[in-house]
Amino acid sequence: MKRKERWWMYDRYDNGRNLRPEFLRGVDEFIEFCKANPESPGLDEVRCPCPKCKNRRMHDADTVKVHVYKKGFIPDYYDWYSHGEELPRSAHEPSNPYREMIFDALGNNSEPSNVEEPSGMDEEPNPQAKVFLDLLKASEEPLYEGSSMSVLEMASRIVSLKCEYNLPHRCVDAFASLVKEAIPNNNNMSNTFYDTKKILEGLELPHERIHACPKGCMLFWRTDAHLDRCTVCDSDRYKRTSKGSLVPMKVLIYFPITPRLQRLYATKNVAEEMTWHAKNPRAEDKMAHPSDSEAWKHLDRSFDEFASEPRNVRLGLCTDGFGPHGKFGGQYSCWPVILTPYNLPPSMCMKKPFMFLIVARSWS
Ligand SMILES: [Zn+2]
Ligand SMILES: [Zn+2]
Structure with a gap:
């Protein structure tokens, strides 16, 4: 294990928040290593091990240096295996x-x-x-x-x-x-x-497409699934395309939450984090998570049976009218509704893999 000699990788700053000389020297050593072991002959770009590029992007050596100075290395990268370094023999089969x-x-x-x-x-x-x-x-x-x-x-x-x-x-x-x-x-x-x-x-996780009134009055769902006009405003459910086929005026896409919650509990380390809110190591006078708030404590007092089981799921609901497809949004206009499991620590609960989209409305 190179952990001992490469401690500098995860200790970039001295007390004055300046980059340590050991870190600067180490990074130089790293770049030298990369240049001595290019991925293909003559290639002078280096795979960047910063947490943003994650060894997936290549840059010239100076850019890689800047990235690493600013952001450090991806976690636990003591063995530079993505840069051609052999893993120590003791390390068993690389995980897949x-x-x-x-x-x-x-x-x-x-x-x-x-x-x-x-x-x-x-x-x-x-x-x-x-x-x-x-x-x-x-x-x-x-x-x-x-x-x-x-x-x-x-x-x-x-x-x-x-x-x-x-x-x-x-x-x-x-x-x-x-x-x-x-x-x-x-x-x-x-x-x-x-x-x-x-x-x-x-x-894949399941999703359901549910037709909706174009003005948003009702869903054509369950007992109303067979109707073809809105019972409130009499709008048509379908329109005819120029080619003559019928298409729904508006579709609501529902992503059932049960299988998504089950998936959180299916992964051991995530399942453990789902009780984080109960062990939350609070810092006085600091709000880092909803469980630090008065409202959360009020909920605990009001529903003590629910609160007594830390694995019970606490969800935050939010919605906004933005285009989740980013700058390439194109023809879609969506209104997503997003659930956040607040059982998880602050570092996880607002991250993409743990937030669920439950409804996205779209219309053509
Ligand atoms: Zn980078
Ligand atoms: Zn309607």
């Missing part, structure tokens, strides 16, 4: 975050080794087990022989890029087939976005 993602998502508590492979040649696993086994296979299967990237990792990253930049399907199709052409034959790369998404099928 995509495999962990499957276990998190499907809430399977058994260890990977306990997963029952279907026994017997003609015995088919049940549909749920099949989804699980297919995903596990995709997390192990390399994109092509000798590749360190798995089929599942590739698919997850393509879908994530598509969302991040709101890429059109056809654009993803084109890039997917370009990549397929560029990598060795006999690969497992999908040709289209459709096939890519299929690999991730079992990981």
Whole structure:
């Protein structure tokens, strides 16, 4: 372990909040190491280990230095394995975050080794087990022989890029087939976005599309699901497109919260954090979390039975009229409603993975 000699990586400042000379020297040493071990011959860019670039982006050495001076290194990066340094022998098999993602998502508590492979040649696993086994296979299967990237990792990253930049399907199709052409034959790369998404099928959380009155009076749901006019303002539920097909005037997308909450409790370290609010190490006179507030304490006093179980979920509801699709919002106009689980510590409860979108209204 290089933890001892590389303590400087996580101790950048001296008491006067100046960068320590050991840190500056260490960073120089790091850059020298990178230059001596380029990823490909002649490449003089360096993979940036700052918490923002996370070893995913490359910059020239000076930019990387500035990033690291300002933000430090990603946590626990004592071994520079993304920069070509060998992991110490004692470190067992590098963990596969995509495999962990499957276990998190499907809430399977058994260890990977306990997963029952279907026994017997003609015995088919049940549909749920099949989804699980297919995903596990995709997390192990390399994109092509000798590749360190798995089929599942590739698919997850393509879908994530598509969302991040709101890429059109056809654009993803084109890039997917370009990549397929560029990598060795006999690969497992999908040709289209459709096939890519299929690999991730079992990981999705459910959502429901519910038609709504265009003026927002009612939902065409449950006992009203069959109606085609609003019972309040008589607006039409559907309109006819120029091609003659019927489309709903307005759709509300509902993301059921139960499976999302279950997913929080399916992950061990997140489940532990869900009782954080009860152990909250308060600092006097400081408000860092809703559980420091008088309103929270009032709630505890008023509902002592609810309060006595710290695992009970406390949600904050917020909404605003902004476009969640960012600057590429395009034709959509949305009004999201977001839930925040306030059981979690301040560092987690406002982070994206732990907030749920429960409703998004959209109309065309
Ligand atoms: Zn960086
Ligand atoms: Zn109406």
